[in-house]
Amino acid sequence: MARNLFLSSSSRPRQIQRGIAEPFGRREPVSTPSPRPLEQPSFRPHAPRSQNQQRRFYNYYPGGGGGNRERSPPPYDPEHREARLREAKPLFHWRGFRALNTPSTYTVVAVAVSGALIFYFSNLETVPVSGRTRFNVYSPESVKKAGEMEHKRLLWELEQRGARLLPDWDPRTIRVKRVMARLIPFSGMQDENWEVYVVDDPRTANAFVLPGGKVYVFSGILGLARNDSGLATVLGHEVAHNLADHHGERLSQDIGASIVLWSLVILGGAFGLGPIIMHFFGSRFLDVAFGFPMSRLQESEADYIGLMMMAEACYDPREAVGFWARMERATGQEVPEWMSTHPTNMNRIKKIQEWLPQAMEKRAKSDCSTTASFADLFRQALRTGQAVIVI
Numbered sequence: 001m002a003r004n005l006f007l008s009s010s011s012r013p014r015q016i017q018r019g020i021a022e023p024f025g026r027r028e029p030v031s032t033p034s035p036r037p038l039e040q041p042s043f044r045p046h047a048p049r050s051q052n053q054q055r056r057f058y059n060y061y062p063g064g065g066g067g068n069r070e071r072s073p074p075p076y077d078p079e080h081r082e083a084r085l086r087e088a089k090p091l092f093h094w095r096g097f098r099a100l101n102t103p104s105t106y107t108v109v110a111v112a113v114s115g116a117l118i119f120y121f122s123n124l125e126t127v128p129v130s131g132r133t134r135f136n137v138y139s140p141e142s143v144k145k146a147g148e149m150e151h152k153r154l155l156w157e158l159e160q161r162g163a164r165l166l167p168d169w170d171p172r173t174i175r176v177k178r179v180m181a182r183l184i185p186f187s188g189m190q191d192e193n194w195e196v197y198v199v200d201d202p203r204t205a206n207a208f209v210l211p212g213g214k215v216y217v218f219s220g221i222l223g224l225a226r227n228d229s230g231l232a233t234v235l236g237h238e239v240a241h242n243l244a245d246h247h248g249e250r251l252s253q254d255i256g257a258s259i260v261l262w263s264l265v266i267l268g269g270a271f272g273l274g275p276i277i278m279h280f281f282g283s284r285f286l287d288v289a290f291g292f293p294m295s296r297l298q299e300s301e302a303d304y305i306g307l308m309m310m311a312e313a314c315y316d317p318r319e320a321v322g323f324w325a326r327m328e329r330a331t332g333q334e335v336p337e338w339m340s341t342h343p344t345n346m347n348r349i350k351k352i353q354e355w356l357p358q359a360m361e362k363r364a365k366s367d368c369s370t371t372a373s374f375a376d377l378f379r380q381a382l383r384t385g386q387a388v389i390v391i
Contacts, residue, residue, distance in 0.1 A: 116259070120135060120256075123135055123136060123137045123252070127244045127245075127301065128188065128243055128244060128305075129240075129243070129244070129304070129305045129308065130244070130301050130304060130305060132301065134249055135249070135252055135253070135256065136245065136248050136249050136252045137248075137252045137255065138248035138251050138252055139248075140211075140245065140248070142248075143211045143245065143247050143248040143251075144211050144212045146211065146247070146251075147210040147211030147212040147214065147247065148212055150210055151210050151212070151214045154210075154216065158199065163199055163200070163201060164199070164200045165197055165198065165199060165200070166198040166199070166200050166219070170198070172198055172219055172222055173196065173198045175222070175228070175231070176196055176198055176215070176217050176231070176235070177196050178228070179228050179231050179232050179235055180194065180196060180215065180235060180239075182232070182313045182314070182315070183232060183235060183236055183239060183309055183310065183313050184239070185313075186309050186312040186313050187239050187240075187243055187309060188243065189213075189239070189242065189243060192212070192213040192242075193212070193213050194213040194215060195213060195214050195215065196215045196217070197214070197215065197216050197217070198217045198218075198219060199216065199217070199218045199219065200219050201218045201219055201220060202219050202220045202223070203220055204218040204219075204220045204221075205218065205220040205221040205223075205224055205327075205330065206218045206220070206221060207221050207234050207235065207238055208238055208241075209235075209238040209239055209241060209242050211242060211245075211247050211248075213242070215235070215238070217234075217235075221234055224323065224326050224327060224330060225323060226322075226323075226326075227319065228315065229310070229315040229316045229317075229319035229320075230319050230320075230322065230323040232310040232313065232315040232319075233306065233307075233310060233315075233319060233320040233323045233324075234323070235306075236305075236306030236307070236309045236310040236313075236315075237302045237303055237306035238302075238306075239306065239309065240301070240302040240303075240304075240305035240306040240309065241298070241302050243305060244298070244301060244302065244305060246298045246301075246302070249294075249298070250294075250295070250298075253290065253291070253294055257286045257290055257291070261286060288338065288339070291341075292338065292339065292340065292341055295341035295342070296337070296340070296341065296342065296343050299341070299342050299343055300343055300348075300351060303320075303348060303351065303352065304351075304355055307320055307352060307355055307359050308355075308358070308359055308362055310359075311359040311360065311362045311363040311366070312362050312363065312366050313366075314363065314366060316363075317352075317355075317356060317359035317360065317363065318356065318360075320352050321349055321352055321353060321356075324345045324348050324349050324352070325345075325349060327345050328345035328346065328349075331345070
């Protein structure tokens, strides 16, 4: 045993002998290789799954793990869908009706309906010229403020588009102002501060008048108008919108439509039909059922008022038929009338032809009937080549 425990120096391992024989200061230096950058893999590792993705994986696929918890079947499983249909609750239940069939509910409904009727009939007024009765809750001052804000927005938008407003000395601006000067005295709005803005845009055939007397005319409409009577058809129509205060009426109609819609939603909520009412009777349904018909009525009313206005201003109302015929050829196919805010051009022509006898009578009774009759004879002479003799 002693022989095994105490080995001689010659029988010790070589490593131990070297460590004892050589001093620490004479150790041989060990060279360490310089690190090299790791090569980038030629593939991109997949991003780790989120907790929600893993949970969905475990729920859909029983073999995906997730412990011993109960896993729901995949959504495309027919048996799963049949089970959910059997457990589905009906949208309409008589318990909702029984909950509403109380004296307090009847009292609330009666008070709400009575208040709505009083509010409606206390805000009825008569449209000038046409005599139509309509609902309007906005005062002329509030409508003018809205028109001023829209005017600033339009000027900013035209500036951003790089559009150019024609100067006052441009012949096109002078022409528009000349026609407006003859129409305004017969509009009953002489005290309005009228401002004319003619936009140099030959590709746009449009014109409109904002509340407060801001008149916008795009130069593309001047070619379709051809003459002053055709331009009076356009401007008389737009001035008529201001005279009849159609802007305030449209804003009032939006309030009434919103009240009706939310009343239906609240009542339908007791039966679980609130989302369905919002889906089928939303803004699009209100536009088709109420908004578009009212807008077409206002456009037709503006056509009538503008036709009478231009006739009293000594313009030829028969030119209105020619203008809308040219507009029909220029615009081409239109959307169906029930999906549009404007009547079709052909319907407009039909209505104007019905109003022409009345317009011609107004023109004959106006103070400028003699001058207008001579202008008609002069145009007839130009077409036929015969001289006009005035005695």
